[in-house]
Amino acid sequence: MLLKVENLQAEIEEKQILKGLNLEVKPGEVHAIMGPNGAGKSTLASVLAGREDYEVTGGEVEFNGEDLLDLDPEERARKGLFLAFQYPVEIPGVSNKLFMQTAVNAMREERGLAPLDMFDFDEYAKEKIELLDMRADLLERSVNVGFSGGEKKRNDIFQMALLEPKLCIMDETDSGLDIDALRQVANGVNALRSDERSFIVVTHYQRLLDYIKPDHVHVLYDGRIIKSGGFELALELEENGYDEIVQQYKNA
Amino acid sequence: MAEANQMLDLTRQGQVESEYEEINEILKKKFNYREGFETRTQVETFEKGINEEVVRAISAKKNEPEWMLEFRLKAFRHWEKMREPHWAKAKYEPLDYQDYSYYSAPECGSCGGACSTEEGGEPEIDPEVAKAFAELGVPIAGDDANVAVDAIFDSISVSTTKREELAKYGIIFCSFSEAVQDHPELVQKYLGTVVPYHDNYFAALNSAVASDGTFVYIPENVRCPIDLSTYFRINEAKTGQFERTILIAEKGSYVSYLEGCSAPVRDTYQLHAAVVEVIVHEDAEVKYSTVQNWYPGDEDCEGGILNFVTKRGICEGKNSKLSWTQAETGSAITWKYPSCILKGDNSIGEFYSVALTNRRQQADTGTKMIHIGKNTRSTIISKGLSAGKSDNTYRGEVKIMPSAEGARNFTQCDSMLIGDQCGAHTFPYIEVENSTAQIEHEATTSRIGEDQLFYCQQRGISEQDAISMIVNGFCKEVFSELPLEFAQEAEELLAISLEGSVG
Numbered sequence: 001m002l003l004k005v006e007n008l009q010a011e012i013e014e015k016q017i018l019k020g021l022n023l024e025v026k027p028g029e030v031h032a033i034m035g036p037n038g039a040g041k042s043t044l045a046s047v048l049a050g051r052e053d054y055e056v057t058g059g060e061v062e063f064n065g066e067d068l069l070d071l072d073p074e075e076r077a078r079k080g081l082f083l084a085f086q087y088p089v090e091i092p093g094v095s096n097k098l099f100m101q102t103a104v105n106a107m108r109e110e111r112g113l114a115p116l117d118m119f120d121f122d123e124y125a126k127e128k129i130e131l132l133d134m135r136a137d138l139l140e141r142s143v144n145v146g147f148s149g150g151e152k153k154r155n156d157i158f159q160m161a162l163l164e165p166k167l168c169i170m171d172e173t174d175s176g177l178d179i180d181a182l183r184q185v186a187n188g189v190n191a192l193r194s195d196e197r198s199f200i201v202v203t204h205y206q207r208l209l210d211y212i213k214p215d216h217v218h219v220l221y222d223g224r225i226i227k228s229g230g231f232e233l234a235l236e237l238e239e240n241g242y243d244e245i246v247q248q249y250k251n252a
Numbered sequence: 253m254a255e256a257n258q259m260l261d262l263t264r265q266g267q268v269e270s271e272y273e274e275i276n277e278i279l280k281k282k283f284n285y286r287e288g289f290e291t292r293t294q295v296e297t298f299e300k301g302i303n304e305e306v307v308r309a310i311s312a313k314k315n316e317p318e319w320m321l322e323f324r325l326k327a328f329r330h331w332e333k334m335r336e337p338h339w340a341k342a343k344y345e346p347l348d349y350q351d352y353s354y355y356s357a358p359e360c361g362s363c364g365g366a367c368s369t370e371e372g373g374e375p376e377i378d379p380e381v382a383k384a385f386a387e388l389g390v391p392i393a394g395d396d397a398n399v400a401v402d403a404i405f406d407s408i409s410v411s412t413t414k415r416e417e418l419a420k421y422g423i424i425f426c427s428f429s430e431a432v433q434d435h436p437e438l439v440q441k442y443l444g445t446v447v448p449y450h451d452n453y454f455a456a457l458n459s460a461v462a463s464d465g466t467f468v469y470i471p472e473n474v475r476c477p478i479d480l481s482t483y484f485r486i487n488e489a490k491t492g493q494f495e496r497t498i499l500i501a502e503k504g505s506y507v508s509y510l511e512g513c514s515a516p517v518r519d520t521y522q523l524h525a526a527v528v529e530v531i532v533h534e535d536a537e538v539k540y541s542t543v544q545n546w547y548p549g550d551e552d553c554e555g556g557i558l559n560f561v562t563k564r565g566i567c568e569g570k571n572s573k574l575s576w577t578q579a580e581t582g583s584a585i586t587w588k589y590p591s592c593i594l595k596g597d598n599s600i601g602e603f604y605s606v607a608l609t610n611r612r613q614q615a616d617t618g619t620k621m622i623h624i625g626k627n628t629r630s631t632i633i634s635k636g637l638s639a640g641k642s643d644n645t646y647r648g649e650v651k652i653m654p655s656a657e658g659a660r661n662f663t664q665c666d667s668m669l670i671g672d673q674c675g676a677h678t679f680p681y682i683e684v685e686n687s688t689a690q691i692e693h694e695a696t697t698s699r700i701g702e703d704q705l706f707y708c709q710q711r712g713i714s715e716q717d718a719i720s721m722i723v724n725g726f727c728k729e730v731f732s733e734l735p736l737e738f739a740q741e742a743e744e745l746l747a748i749s750l751e752g753s754v755g
Contacts, residue, residue: 049710052702077712089707092698093725099711102721106712142725159711 002027002064002167002198003048009058009223010047017043019223020059025167028195032209032234033202035220036242041202042086044220045171048200049083050076064166077103078110080166082159084173088152091143096155099143100125100162107163128161132188150181157188168192169200174208186211206238219245297356297491302349304328307460310355314429319440327449327459334453341645341677342585342614344558352523354461356491357405381405384485399510400425402466402482404495409464414478424469425480428496431467438469442498446529446564446593454525454560454587458494465495465526470505470536479735481510484524492523499529501536503569508539508735522547524583525560534569534596539577541734542590543742546582552612556584563590567599567625575602576619577733579742584613589647591620594628594656601630604733606742609642609674618648618679623656623689632663635727638674645677652689659689668726669699670719698726 003025010018017040025031035041047054048061050073061068068076091099104124105115116124125139134154144152153173160168170189174182189199189212201212209217209231217233218225219242226249227233237245298306307328311321336346385403400414402425409427418425424435431439449459466482484495501507524546532538540563549556559582565574576590592601603619621630630650638644650661667676678695700722708718724731724743731739 051706073706073709074712074714077710083710089703091704091722093728094721102713102717103711
């Protein structure tokens with residue numbers, strides 16, 4: 001088991017958002033977390049990544065056999081947990097190159113590997129730029145500054161490719177993307193799928209899942225997973241919306 | 253550290269959780285001032301206090317000619333009638349000028365400091381002083397090929413390297429005191445022409461008690477082959493340092509001049525009131541770079557250096573150029589506006605500045621660009637970084653005189669806040685008296701936010717590395733103007749000065 005979430009409860013500003021969430025992710029699996037606005041989707045992503053604004057009030061999370069909640073955000077990242085942000089942050093004056101070389105070397109240190117110098121890093125990055133069909137000047141530009149919405153999301157995928165994480169959490173990566181950008185992002189993700197790498201795709205709409213086929217689909221509502229299934233569950237949601245499932249859950 | 257922990261607990265109890273709690277917590281960590289050591293050596297220090305007798309005694313100590321003493325006395329009498337200015341955005345109690353000593357020098361054996369004027373070659377440097385400079389990484393033995401150094405310890409210059417080599421080009425590079433002895437005609441011609449003794453309170457004080465400083469003269473059409481540099485060190489407690497630097501670039505010449513400074517850790521304010529005058533003639537260019545790392549004081553900036561400096565240059569001839577580049581990280585209070593008087597037609601003035609304040613440091617710094625000649629151009633790039641509980645102010649004036657046909661100015665002032673208890677202020681004054689002038693002014697304020705830090709952390713980058721990466725990115729435009737070794741030093745200094753904020 002790569003990730004095991006048990007009865008996770010979390011709050012922000014004293015408001016309970018996650019109310020006992022369970023989730024298990026095996027290596028190589030792709031899980032989609034779907035749900036209406038305010039269900040706690042982004043909270044789940046943030047809590048797993050270790051954002052300080054959220055307070056975990058109960059439950060346990062095991063990542064690769066370790067207590068995840070005990071680790072600082074950078075330690076989680078170094079151990080292979082990657083978050084693709086809903087709103088990737090701009091860092092003026094810091095080039096993608098410096099940013100990612102620093103990040104890659106932090107990961108390498110954790111894995112007991114020698115740091116990459118500028119030349120090695122350039123070569124390594126070029127490979128990934130080609131793999132993802134990104135603009136060649138990507139490395140020279142400041143982190144996300146002057147990037148379009150689509151470019152920012154793709155830059156996150158590029159970072160994912162460089163850092164080679166074990167678990168990728170994608171927080172509403174599809175929000176604000178037009179269909180072309182969506183396809184590009186999905187192609188990037190698909191290029192990075194492997195037997196060892198798992199994904200948690202958090203999304204409101206089913207359309208991203210047409211491109212990134214999940215093995216499991218979960219419906220998140222009111223801080224809990226109320227229904228799980230295969231890809232067909234996503235199709236069902238597309239057809240009927242969340243109301244029916246929510247109603248069933250409330251009646252039960 | 254115990255205190256810091258206590259404070260932390262109190263905040264927790266009080267449930268006062270701000271968005272910047274974590275940054276503020278890091279900011280409380282102990283600050284590390286690497287240059288804070290003290291040198292113990294035999295010194296001759298004047299009794300505390302200032303009066304006409306003291307001014308005369310300083311002059312006598314330096315064997316000065318009558319005209320220099322007259323200059324001092326005129327300035328002193330004027331200073332006595334002036335009031336300490338408090339218009340800067342910095343709070344401090346009025347200073348007790350009688351509580352400072354106005355002359356201090358390491359004794360070199362029998363001759364008691366006056367030996368530099370005696371015949372018989374180079375005086376020996378006090379080994380303790382030499383050790384201090386070695387520790388600071390200042391090459392006073394002249395073994396660094398790329399730079400000539402004038403090393404100033406408290407009130408006197410202890411060593412000036414590579415003078416013979418420079419003399420071959422006709423370049424004069426010596427201490428101010430020596431210049432008064434050896435090149436009186438040049439000193440008399442330029443002293444007080446750019447910064448008159450009555451210019452302001454601290455300039456007047458400096459003119460009265462000027463200790464030492466550097467004198468640079470670059471003859472016509474000479475391109476100075478190496479960087480010239482001065483390193484200022486204040487060692488004695490309760491001593492003021494009042495250096496006077498004059499730099500003259502004759503027609504068609506070029507020089508790059510650097511200055512650095514530091515002081516030991518003390519528990520009372522130390523005063524540093526320098527005056528720098530730069531004269532740039534036709535077609536000449538001067539690059540003047542400063543890395544200022546005076547002791548900023550303790551947690552509350554008690555005991556730090558009060559850095560009240562008047563730096564001004566005149567682009568006298570046409571097509572002349574003067575660039576000021578400064579990285580200001582030290583001092584409890586900085587009050588400093590390196591300025592350019594653009595008198596010659598087509599002359600160019602530049603000001604590139606990074607000012608970092610942390611803890612309770614206060615910096616009020618900027619520039620003045622006075623456009624007199626036709627088609628004169630000036631560029632101002634100022635980057636202010638405030639962390640801790642500090643205040644960082646940019647104050648600048650761009651003045652276009654009626655004669656300055658076609659003058660242009662570009663100003664960019666960027667401020668960055670680190671944490672939520674610091675302040676950034678911008679006071680740009682623009683006065684245009686010629687309608688053909690073009691003035692551009694841009695200003696931004698940003699904050700290193702939790703969002704940026706979390707983004708970096710999520711990529712495996714520690715909080716400290718993230719802050720220094722963001723800060724260096726912010727300052728890049730200015731650092732690229734500094735000479736190479738200096739740029740590196742400035743970057744390192746920034747990292748150390750942020751240690752209080754970065755951990």
